[in-house]
Amino acid sequence: MSDPAAWIAPWAWREADRCLIPPRPNPPQVAGAAGWTAELQQQLQGALRSDPGSPESWVLASRLLHQPAHGALRPLADQRRQQLVGERVTYVVNRNLNFTNHCLQHCSFCAFRRDAGQQGAFWHSFEALQERASLAAQAGATELCIQGGLNPEARLEGSSLRYYQALLRAVQAAAPGLHLHAFSPQELLFIAEQDERPLQAVIEGLMAAGLGSVPGTAAEVLSESVRRQLCPEKLSARQWCGVVLQVHRSGLASTATLMAGHLEQPADRAAHLLTLVALQQAAWQHQVSGFSEFVLLPFIGAQAPAALRQRVGRDQPDRTAMLTLTAQARLLLDRWFVNHQPSWVKLTLAGATEALRWGCNDLGGTLMEETITSMAGAQGGTAQTPDALEAAARSLGRPVAQRTTLYGEVGSAPCR
Numbered sequence: 001m002s003d004p005a006a007w008i009a010p011w012a013w014r015e016a017d018r019c020l021i022p023p024r025p026n027p028p029q030v031a032g033a034a035g036w037t038a039e040l041q042q043q044l045q046g047a048l049r050s051d052p053g054s055p056e057s058w059v060l061a062s063r064l065l066h067q068p069a070h071g072a073l074r075p076l077a078d079q080r081r082q083q084l085v086g087e088r089v090t091y092v093v094n095r096n097l098n099f100t101n102h103c104l105q106h107c108s109f110c111a112f113r114r115d116a117g118q119q120g121a122f123w124h125s126f127e128a129l130q131e132r133a134s135l136a137a138q139a140g141a142t143e144l145c146i147q148g149g150l151n152p153e154a155r156l157e158g159s160s161l162r163y164y165q166a167l168l169r170a171v172q173a174a175a176p177g178l179h180l181h182a183f184s185p186q187e188l189l190f191i192a193e194q195d196e197r198p199l200q201a202v203i204e205g206l207m208a209a210g211l212g213s214v215p216g217t218a219a220e221v222l223s224e225s226v227r228r229q230l231c232p233e234k235l236s237a238r239q240w241c242g243v244v245l246q247v248h249r250s251g252l253a254s255t256a257t258l259m260a261g262h263l264e265q266p267a268d269r270a271a272h273l274l275t276l277v278a279l280q281q282a283a284w285q286h287q288v289s290g291f292s293e294f295v296l297l298p299f300i301g302a303q304a305p306a307a308l309r310q311r312v313g314r315d316q317p318d319r320t321a322m323l324t325l326t327a328q329a330r331l332l333l334d335r336w337f338v339n340h341q342p343s344w345v346k347l348t349l350a351g352a353t354e355a356l357r358w359g360c361n362d363l364g365g366t367l368m369e370e371t372i373t374s375m376a377g378a379q380g381g382t383a384q385t386p387d388a389l390e391a392a393a394r395s396l397g398r399p400v401a402q403r404t405t406l407y408g409e410v411g412s413a414p415c416r
């Protein structure tokens with residue numbers, strides 16, 4: 001695409017530039033700075049309230065992102081979690097529907113994508129997806145999480161949008177009433193590009209077909225320099241912000257993710273998390289719900305393309321490093337993101353359970369059929385039962401409850 005602003009609303013493109021906080025060199029006093037304290041936490045939150053892009057926010061965020069696993073970090077994150085959301089652990093009964101892995105991009109970390117006709121390629125029919133949706137409903141699911149590769153053949157009557165609308169309507173017909181959490185910012189922009197129509201028309205068209213919320217995937221790391229190495233064909237960090245601003249302003253909530261543990265530095269992580277705060281503030285200023293949760297996605301190298309795997313030099317996540325980042329993210333995102341979710345697929349359920357002691361309050365979904373990360377060689381499995389998730393929470397002596405996608409009580413209206 002020649003014009004990166006094409007399809008995104010002009011206001012969102014301008015606002016994305018204000019919200020996207022670029023990585024800066026770490027201030028000299030950060031390295032070796034003394035341990036994080038409740039006072040520093042208050043100072044950071046005061047700075048973020050004024051301006052997440054200010055030098056003071058940057059210095060304090062950088063300092064937090066350099067805190068080691070030992071010391072006050074974990075207890076402070078755990079305490080802040082308790083203050084913001086209490087002791088209860090939540091989870092959602094959902095099913096993943098990855099409808100195709102045909103993809104025209106070649107992200108350096110992706111073991112999921114295939115060219116059409118290549119071994120391991122798949123593109124499920126609507127009938128096959130309906131069968132899975134129906135089974136999910138019978139198993140008590142409240143949500144279908146629908147994502148796929150960027151498949152230019154996925155069209156109906158020549159239109160990409162019509163195909164995606166038909167997909168939503170098909171699964172709704174098979175499983176009425178399930179919340180449709182679907183299509184990453186990259187997929188939404190892809191549909192707009194394919195049909196050469198404004199992103200807003202795509203969002204509204206999908207909402208009319210039943211779209212309920214949007215996964216905040218494809219964010220990877222919101223740092224243009226990292227993205228140039230990791231996923232140069234993917235939407236840029238500024239485009240991701242622009243799409244998310246339009247999604248939120250249209251009244252849809254999204255999740256927020258950070259893929260970590262590969263090439264990124266603490267400065268990239270700080271920039272990413274500060275940008276998420278800026279985007280959440282933009283949503284709240286317009287009295288829309290914005291992000292519903294933050295999900296840390298550790299990089300899985302086992303089956304990833306060799307070039308990146310060899311650069312990173314690790315097949316499975318460094319658990320201590322990811323738990324440390326879990327606690328740092330809880331403290332940085334503070335009241336802007338009260339819900340924090342580890343990935344049991346990437347960390348294993350034991351690792352995700354441990355993350356509940358490092359600032360997390362949610363165990364995510366049952367998934368029933370995880371494909372993307374399992375193809376990358378993750379060891380957490382492809383499904384969890386509600387009993388297994390509940391047992392994990394109870395092993396820490398914490399109460400546990402099923403939730404809706406948007407953190408409402410099951411059987412009642414979603415919380416905003």
Ligand code: SF4
Binds near residue numbers: 110
């Ligand atoms: S991460 Fe997504 S966009 Fe990138 S290659 Fe894989 S399926 Fe395609």
